[in-house]
Amino acid sequence: MTLAKIAKKLPSEDSLHTLPRPYFNHSVEFKERNSAEKRLEVLKEVGYNVFFFPAGMITGCDFLSDSGTTTMTNKQWAALHLGDESYGSNKGYFLLMEKIREVFGNEFFNEPALGKPNAFIFHQGRPCEDALFSMLGKTGKKLIIPSNGHFDTTEANIHANKIKPLNLFSEEFKSDDSESHFKGNMNIKKLKDLLKKSKNNIPLIYITITNNTGGGQPVSMENIKQVSSIAKDHKIPLFFDACRFAENAWFIKKFEKGYKSKSISKIVKEMFSYVDGFTISFKKDGLVNMGGGLFLRAGGLFIKNYPEIPDALMNHQIIKEGHPTYGGLSGRDIMTLVTGLGTIIQQKYLDHRIRQVRELGEKLVDFGIPMVTPFGGHAVYMDVNKFFEGTNMKPNDFGGISFTAALLGLYGHRACELGYFAFGQYDPKTKKEKHPEVNFVRFAVPRLRYERQDLESTAEAVKNLYENRELLPKVKVAYGRDLPLRHFKARFELH
Ligand SMILES: Cc1ncc(COP(=O)(O)O)c(C=O)c1O
Secondary structure, three states: OOHHHHHHHOOOHHHOOOOOOOOOOOOOOOOOOOOHHHHHHHHHHOOOOHHHOOHHHOOOOEOOOOOOOOOOOHHHHHHHOOOOOOOOOOHHHHHHHHHHHHHHOHHHOOOHHHOOOOEEEEOOHHHHHHHHHHHHHOOOOOOEEEEOOOOHHHHHHHHHOOOEEEEOEOHHHHOOOOOOOOOOOEOHHHHHHHHHHHHHHOOOEEEEOOEOOOOOEOOOHHHHHHHHHHHHHOOOOEEEEOOOHHHHHHHHHHHOOOOOOOOHHHHHHHHHHOOOEEEEEOOOOOOOOOOEEEEEOOOOHHHHHOOOHHHHHHHHHHHHOOOOOOOOOOHHHHHHHHHHHHHHOOHHHHHHHHHHHHHHHHHHHHOOOOEOOOOOOOEEEEEHHHHOOOOOOOHHHOHHHHHHHHHHHHHOOEOEEEOOOOOOEEEOOOOEEEOOOOOEEEEEOOOOOOOHHHHHHHHHHHHHHHHOHHHOOOEEEEEOOOOOOHHHOOEEEEO
């Protein structure tokens, strides 16, 4: 029999349970070896705040964030050498303009010579948020910005400008219905109710794709369309927090009716056709270690409603970051971004990326660990309340912090508490904690960094902690309980 005929009888290469990665290692870094004893000593010194634990001592996986932790491709490293460090209008700026138009739509980057700025490069996501919300805050009105789930810095930047952030999580997100593939959706009913009461106080509606705070869950095209149509009816601009736009597009292609045969690139274009602007941290789906941007649709509702803002934004950018043609980035950063944006929307990259995250989640579920399902695109989330169910760990004992300290100290893997401590608030007057709706530990998977055995080793470590969860110590906050964004700064004691 010819091999071609045999090929028809045998399982295809794509149907194998273990698929080869769509890349190979180009260069590697060996890790330090150290012991649990040494790590525990250092953890104690840094007050069990894992953000302050030296990354060089991590022997396992660093899941603290998928932001800026990308391994770049050899094409990106090559592009770095082509960086043009001219102060004005470096070569990469024009390539970035072409790339942004190609990926998101022509309307998001005007010709610089037109004198109608609508594309603003910043050094990461939060300065874009600061720029946008500080402009809106100047209106002096009592404003509310609703979202399907604001990220913590987004929420802080909104607050800082005396605007109220509001999260309208979907009903599916709060239920245990693991069949829903789009738990990141905005709650349409709550949005309509809000608009009935406060439509004149809403300068824009924000959709975070994927919904990082809401378990890293994607948002459906249907939901984007619905929100867009409601926003249009009320003449309110719609924005994306677009950090993980490519991962979101992958989920639409995979699970939403009518998108199976569409390319990721087409789906991305359609998603962005519904918005009047977006902020983005390129440290996620830009496949780079630094970069961000704020883009406004030429002729869109935002520019119509706030015609003075684009010029004000440009002034803000010049004062705070740099000339608009490089923003907060060096010419070489811009070159790696142009190349990264080309890779991020490739099907083979995304298939592997999302499969890897899912495999980590599945392994944890196999071990009986309570995880949020279905798994999101960049991270898997452990439900802390369910993890400690039946033990003496009370909400104010911050079990999530205890878990992350134990995982890092005992097994060398770093994860991040995003729950009662990170998103909670302490009122020193009443001495009471206000708990948020969610209590998670997040394992954010850096892009192109780890192999399956790294992830399996993490799952095994979590299993050991789960089986001994009643032994995990309670947490006392030694410093920073009442500070804003306290999880970045606090110190703990374990009892
Ligand atoms: C959804 C979302 N928005 C905004 C940001 C802020 O971006 P940056 O860290 O680049 O400031 C992040 C960062 O993780 C994020 O996940």
